[in-house]
Amino acid sequence: MLGMEAEMLKGHLDAIVLAALEAGPAHGYAIIETIKQRSAGTFDLPEGTVYPALHRLEQAGLLSSAWTTPPNGRKRRVYSLTKAGAAALGERRKAWGRFSQAVETALGPVAGGGRA
Amino acid sequence: MSGAIDDYVAALRRELAFDPALASRLASEVEDHLRNAAEADPAWPSPEAERRAVERFGLGREIAAQFAADAVDRQARRTWITLAVTVVVTFVAMRLRVIWLDDGAISTLAPIVDRYAFIAALTVGVIAWFAFRRSLAALAVCLVGLLASIAAGIVRADLFANGAPVHVLLSAAGEITLIGLLSFHVIGLGWRLRRTALLRREAQ
Numbered sequence: 516m517l518g519m520e521a522e523m524l525k526g527h528l529d530a531i532v533l534a535a536l537e538a539g540p541a542h543g544y545a546i547i548e549t550i551k552q553r554s555a556g557t558f559d560l561p562e563g564t565v566y567p568a569l570h571r572l573e574q575a576g577l578l579s580s581a582w583t584t585p586p587n588g589r590k591r592r593v594y595s596l597t598k599a600g601a602a603a604l605g606e607r608r609k610a611w612g613r614f615s616q617a618v619e620t621a622l623g624p625v626a627g628g629g630r631a
Numbered sequence: 632m633s634g635a636i637d638d639y640v641a642a643l644r645r646e647l648a649f650d651p652a653l654a655s656r657l658a659s660e661v662e663d664h665l666r667n668a669a670e671a672d673p674a675w676p677s678p679e680a681e682r683r684a685v686e687r688f689g690l691g692r693e694i695a696a697q698f699a700a701d702a703v704d705r706q707a708r709r710t711w712i713t714l715a716v717t718v719v720v721t722f723v724a725m726r727l728r729v730i731w732l733d734d735g736a737i738s739t740l741a742p743i744v745d746r747y748a749f750i751a752a753l754t755v756g757v758i759a760w761f762a763f764r765r766s767l768a769a770l771a772v773c774l775v776g777l778l779a780s781i782a783a784g785i786v787r788a789d790l791f792a793n794g795a796p797v798h799v800l801l802s803a804a805g806e807i808t809l810i811g812l813l814s815f816h817v818i819g820l821g822w823r824l825r826r827t828a829l830l831r832r833e834a835q
Contacts, residue, residue, distance in 0.1 A: 543660055544667040561689025562664065566657060567697035574705065591663045592656070 524558050528568045530607040531558070533577060533600055540595040543569060569594055577603050635681040636665045639691060646695035649826055653698060664688070696830035703823045707765050710816040714770065717777055717809040718753060721784075724802040725749060728784055731799055744783035752776025767824060770817050777813070781806045 524531070535541070535549040546569070547562045572578040577600035583593050596604070633641075640662045647654035665684045672680035725745060752773045759769030785803050 542663065544664040547664075561693070562668070562687050563661070563689040563691075563694040564697070566660065566694060567701060570653075570657075570698065571701050574701075589663055589666065590659060592660050 524560060527611070528560075528564065529572055530604065530611065532565060532568050532572060533596060533604040533607070536578065536594060536596045536600070537604060540593045542591045542593050546594070572600065576600075634678060635685045636662060636669065639665065639685045639688070643691040643694065646691050646830070647698065649699065650702065657698075661688070690834060692830060692834040696827065696834050699823065699827040699830050703765070703820070703827050706816065706820045706823050710770060710813070710820050711760070711764070713809070713813045713816050714756060714773055714777075717806075717813050718756065720805055720809055721749060721777055721780055724806050725780070725784060727802055728787060728799070731796070741783040741786040745780050745787060748776045748779035748783065752780065765824075767817070767821050770820065774810075774813055774817050778810055781810055 531550055532546060535546045535553070538549075541549065543565055544562075547565050550558055550565070569578065569580075573580055573594070577597060578594050579597050580592050580594045582590055584590050640658050643661060644654045644658050647657060665681070665688060668684035668687060669675055669680045672683055674680040674683070728745075752775075755769055755776065756773045759766055759773070763769050781803075784806070
């Protein structure tokens with residue numbers, strides 16, 4: 516069963532995948548490793564979950580992909596952020612900033628203590 | 632002897648059999664991913680490293696169910712676009728028929744069906760767009776309404792054009808093409824919804 520963080524992550528997976536590709540093109544395994552590292556292990560979804568997200572983002576024109584053959588000889592698909600993807604990431608960051616600030620305010624302790 | 636990775640990739644291919652192109656593309660990607668993960672495992676090379684890589688990847692059926700759900704969304708979008716175009720074309724053809732044909736001389740059911748089946752389809756379509764966008768039943772009602780309206784319109788054209796002129800036949804041909812396309816998309820959506828439900832049930 517997925518933990519609370521994993522359930523919360525599911526709703527934001529597309530934006531997190533876009534952010535993981537901001538530094539440059541990467542293949543599926545590298546993307547999931549980047550996500551794990553950047554979240555310090557908090558986001559520990561089943562690794563396969565990233566592939567439907569990659570496919571969805573590519574269909575939406577936010578990512579592009581191409582097969583490459585690195586020196587170890589194994590063919591792999593490498594994903595890159597498109598211009599539309601970079602713009603979408605910027606939008607999602609702004610939306611997340613507003614949302615997280617609102618949640619933090621709503622969940623924070625009431626100034627001046629408890630109920631009268 | 633095949634290892635855990637080979638077995639997993641073969642099973643995933645079977646789960647994704649509904650989309651052979653996707654199954655083939657994903658099998659290569661997933662195999663690459665799993666071999667990377669196994670090679671990064673401290674126990675590599677060993678069957679245990681492969682087994683752990685597969686375990687971390689998640690159930691193939693769950694991944695297939697996510698792809699199937701995305702395919703439903705895409706199919707629903709295609710169906711709604713086709714429905715919107717069919718509604719506009721049917722409406723324009725209906726108005727043109729009023730201009731082209733002599734309605735005053737007729738007293739059959741066709742004009743009533745032509746008009747009210749269209750209005751019913753449009754009403755259900757608008758409500759469904761706002762309330763039940765993935766409702767197959769609502770889309771089927773729209774399809775039947777438009778089909779009835781187009782059929783009635785063609786009956787009118789045949790009855791009153793007396794060797795219908797080319798522009799009347801062309802407008803009817805456009806409507807028939809679109810209603811055929813819409814039927815194809817509605818059937819496709821139904822099939823994808825059933826498949827997604829089945830995969831989700833099996834994944835639980």
